[in-house]
Amino acid sequence: MDWLRRPALFPGRLASAVAGVDAPPSLPLLALARRAWAERQLDSRQALSWAAAVLEGLPTLDLPAADARLLGARMTLVRAEVHLQQLRLDEAEQGVKAARAQFEACSDDCGLADACWLEHILASDRGDTQGLRRALLDALACAERAAEPDRALFLRIVLARSDMFRDAEEARQAWAGRLPESIEGLSPMCAAALADYLGVREGLLSHFSLSATWLEQGFELALASGQLRRAMALASNLGYTFTAASDYARAIDWLQRGLALARRAGWPGSIGLCLAQTGEAMRRVGQVGAARELLQECLDTLAGHPDSRTILLALSYLGQVELDCGHAPQALTLFETLVRRALQVGSSDLRLDGELGRARCLLRLQRLAEAQAAARGAQDLARQLQQQTLQVELLWLQAAITRAAAAPPAEVLDGLLEASQLAAVIEGYRPPPALLEETAEALAAAGRHQEAYASARQAARVRKDSLSDEAAKRAAALQLHQQIETLAAEREHLRRLAEAESARARALEDAQQVLSHLSRVGQEITAELVAERVFDSLERHVHAMLHVACMAIYLLDEAGTQLYCAFGVEEGQPFVDPPVPVDAPHSYCARCVRERCSFVLGVDEQPHADSQVPGTSQMLSVMFAPLMIGERVVGVMTVQSPRAAAYGQREELIFSSLCAYAAIALDNARAYQRLSELQRHVMAQEKLAALGAMVAGVAHELNTPIGNSLLVSSALLSDARDFEARVSREPLRRSDWQQHATRTREGLEVIERCMDTAAALVRSFKQVAVDRSAEQRRRYELLELCQQCHQSLGLMLRRAGVQLDIAVPAGLLLHGYPGALSQVLVILINNAVTHAFDGREQGLMRLEAQLNGPHQVQLSLRDDGAGMSPAVLKRVFEPFFTTKFGQGGSGLGLSICLNIVETLLGGRIRVSSEPGQGSCFTLELPLIAP
Structure with a gap:
């Protein structure tokens, strides 16, 4: 819940980027809380309902207690700010206090800064200038404690702005160098x-x-x-x-x-303030009718909020409007209402405005005693508030009241002199010329001509300066107007440039997205090695990226004389087009092959009627493109749409890219098909060669027991004939019969042993042959399989002088394809004899196995032969790679091993070797083949 403690002072859309960005999306109430805070100014009513929903559902959230309190405090602050916007000041104040107490309990300085910030706005709306500054200083202290530089800078700027309205020159000097002079780089x-x-x-x-x-x-x-x-x-x-x-x-x-x-x-306070300010501006330019309407609307808008400072401003401005129109009674009523309400809310500055206006109205109504009392009361208040410029106006007003009461001229003169002398000592203040002229007249009437002359000259100088200033203001206004018009023109120019750049950026982004998507599509299409899957992938992506009702792919035959339709679909239904000769005059497919270029046809140019595929529809937009590999054409692809002008520059780019990918994929598929056929042929030859080696070995092994049997049987037959002759010639002794029986028995025992040996060899060969031919899946013992392979290759090993030791534990059972595994072992042993011991009279190989976990066996064939260089080792499993090329080696033996082990047996084969240190092939096989 770190997002609860992030700076959340910032209003509006900025809050959505700062406050709550890490709220877990799985918690809808937390997301709702984030939106309530982010949009409390953009949509205050909705934010208020969201905050209420979060506060209601807070007990159901599985949050730590501290985080729950912080979330509740934040939503309370949202409600307080919305109440403030709606001028429900008491409710807003209660909410701010409640939220501040919760933030203090959680020691959350960021939340405290937000609460103090809202207190400052509340004080501003109530006209509490001291409370406003105090709240800002508290907010700044909280932000600095929270180590939030951006927040602290914001509050310092607001504080400096507030100080400018108290004393502009003093504030300018106090804040010089403490704030940036440029907005560059700021939030x-x-x-x-x-x-x-x-x-x-x-x-x-x-x-x-x-x-x-x-x-x-x-x-x-x-x-x-x-x-x-x-x-x-x-x-x-x-x-x-x-x-x-x-x-x-x-x-x-x-x-x-x-x-x-x-x-x-829809904020009544802001609406009322804008109405009041606009009304006052209208009054100053002489539009008193419009001013009266705006100010009256302000009073009506804020009728339910009589304590609002804005309504007091509106009363003051409307009183001035009525006074300017000569409606003194109405103006008096307004100013008296202003004084009464200002006293109620404690707004001294507006009370002073009301007292001043009341005194002027009473003077107009010739209620001089009341006017004098009101002016003196206002004078005392102005002294208390140190409003020297208003004191000057009040002294001048009292002099006018004294004159209207027919008082002695000396009293009038004293009032005017006091006003003029006070105006002269106010720094930066320019006395009203009318005041100085009245003072000059009074002095002249009193016989003080020198002073009267000086006052008249001062009045003339001030009026001249005022006129000069007015002229300077008007010149500045014209200059400002010109500058603003220039800035507006520049802004419009920049806006148009920005729109153009934005459009260009969107176009580039769109092109980048298309190219990125095409890259992924190309990887998918070119990864396929079967033509049918290439067609399916192309159709899917063509329909996703282009408007296509009909799509067809024509491939060039081996002779290069005609195109046959390998794939054709219109509105999801396949169609077949008869072969198209390459020299067909009206066929755009044939033309693409001949001219090696693309064609995009619209309504104005349609393919010739003879080129229309029977049973297909006439299309309004058509694209043809050759499928080329370099300068070699492999076919043609076409897409067609019933829409007019369906294909522009963007669609042509997409189509040409898809055609390039299709050409590569289809050419790869054709090459892969040829390679697969060749590989099957070579694998069959390898199987026959391995079988031939086994047959030769078995034949040699059978030759010995059968030869011995023939020799013994021949001896037994000769002995039997001799014994038969002796029986016919002479009587035989018992010992002769015993000797004949013994020789016969021994010979038959030799024959029996030899026949048992031969029968075992035949059974072994038969089992291996059956496994190879049928890839029969069965349970088998690994040791027995290894021994059968050894027996089958015994002659070859003895001729090569190679000894094979088998270290495979008995009872290790596998379930899978023994014939495939025996083929792998035969190829590996043959490969070792051919390459590892080339040029040597003897060698040693060791075949060993061990369990590699509960479900896997590791089988290793190690030799002490010549070994392999790193270059050979890197390519040893590549098809057609051999170091005996042209000497009977095909280069497919180890590639076949890799294929059998990784596909049929579901295992893995790897090799390690160093020159002169021999080689080791390791098979990792599952006990149960997939």
Whole structure:
């Protein structure tokens, strides 16, 4: 559950990339929690329902207690933020406190930073400037404790922006060098916040062009990262920036964009704030009717939230609208409501605005005593809040009230002088020219002409400076407008370039995917060595990558004179086309072979009617391509579609690639078929040669007992004839009869032994011959099989002077194909005699076996012959590889062994050898063959 402790401060889409990316997908509630956090600004209502579902299902999750508390706290924070967006401030405050308590219990500094961040927004909505800064400092401390640099940077930027509204110059100096001056390399969240801060900083320093540039960048970044609240604030700031630069049209445009965002989000607080700010902008440009409608809509929108700071702003702005229209009674009612509600929520700055407006209304209504009392109360409040510029306005207002009450001119003059003197000591403040002119008139009326002249000159200078500043603002507005238009044109140009590059990238990506897929398809097709499987694979992939209703493959015969249809399918049904002569004039298949090029035909050019395969449909799009290996043509392939213009450049590339793979695969299949036939023929010859060697050995072994039997039988026959003659000539003694019986018995015993030997050889040969011919699967004893092979090859071994020792344990039973194994042993022994002991008069071989686990036996044939070089050892199992080429060696013996062992017997064969150290062939065989 590490994802619960990751930085989750970031709003909007950015959260989906930062918070919860490791949530296990097997737990739907955890995925739901991640979505609730990620989309709490993009879709706040849905996020609220998701958070409720997670909190309800939390007891069913199999999570550690700490992780469950953290998940619950995070969802509580989601609900609090949504309540805040809906201006349910009390519920939001309770949720923030509950979540903060849970984060503190789990010592989760990241969660605490998020809770403090939300507290700062809550304080901002309530107008609690001290609480706002305190919450930001707490959030920053938590982020630094959690060692989250990106989070800490974000909070420092927000804190610096807040300080700019308290004292711009002091904040600029305090934060100089502590924050980046460029958004390059920053996360979207930090980049949007930094652009916002830099825009506000430059705007407060009257650098309106640079301010607008930064604010627009921040607006785009905030939208891209889903920070809707920041985007609305940036649109509002852009409105004020353009208003200050006297570009009212663009100012109203940005304020309306912010209002549109707020309406789409459905947040009453944001909608009301945008309505209020747009209404005030309309008032300043003289559109009092539109301003009144917007401000009244703001009040209606926030009617259910009377304690909202925004509703107090709307009351203040609407009071100014009514006052500008000369509706003093209505304005007075609005300002009195503002004062009352500001007192209730403790908003001193807006209470001061209400008292000032109330005093002006009372002056208009000639309720002078009440106006004077209201102005003095506002003056005291302005001193308390250190609002010196408002003190100047209030002193000026009190002087006007004094004049209206017909007070002595000296009292009026004192009020005006006090206002002018205070204005003169305020750093960076320009006194209103009208105030200085009124002061000059009052001084002149009092006979203080020199002071009156100085005040009049100062008024003229201030008015001139104001006009110059206004002209400079208008020039700056024109310059800003031009710069913005240039930036807009550049942005449009870059957008079009980006779209073109995006389209090009998509095309390249599509081509790369096609090539990658074709590579995999090619590997699959060329891996097949049977033509029928090649056809099936081609058909499957052709239909997957192209629109094909009919597909056919024609192969060139051995003589190269005609094409025969090896494969043809239309709408899943096979068809057969008669052979096509290569010189057929109207056949595109024949033309492909003759010209060795592809053809793509559309509606305008169709194949000749004579080339139409009987029983097939007419197609509107057709492709033919030769199947070529280098410059050699092996056949032709065609695909056809009933769609018009079904095949373009992309389809041609795919088709040509498939044809190249098909040519290679079909040529390999044909070569493999020829090789298989040759291999079967050579294997038959090898079997006959091995059988011949065995027959010769058996014949030699039979010759001795049969010869001995013939010799003994001849002797017995001669002795019997002599004995018969003696019987006919003379009477015989008992001893003569006994001698004849003894010789006869001994001779017959010799004959019997010889015949037993011959019979055993015949039985052994018969068993081996039956096993070889029938590949009979049966249970057999390994020792007996090895002895039979030894007996069969005894003559060859004795002639070669090679001794074969057998060290195979008795009782080792296998179930499989003894004939195949005996063939392998015969080939290995013959191979050793032929190669290992070439040029030697004697040698030693040892055949041994042992169990290799419960289900496997290891059989080794070792010799002390010449051994093999590494080059020979590397190729020893390759077909047709032999060191006796041209001397009777075929090079297939060990290849046949490999084939029999790995396919029929289900085992493995390997060899180890060094020059002069002999060789060892090892067979690892299962006790039960597959």
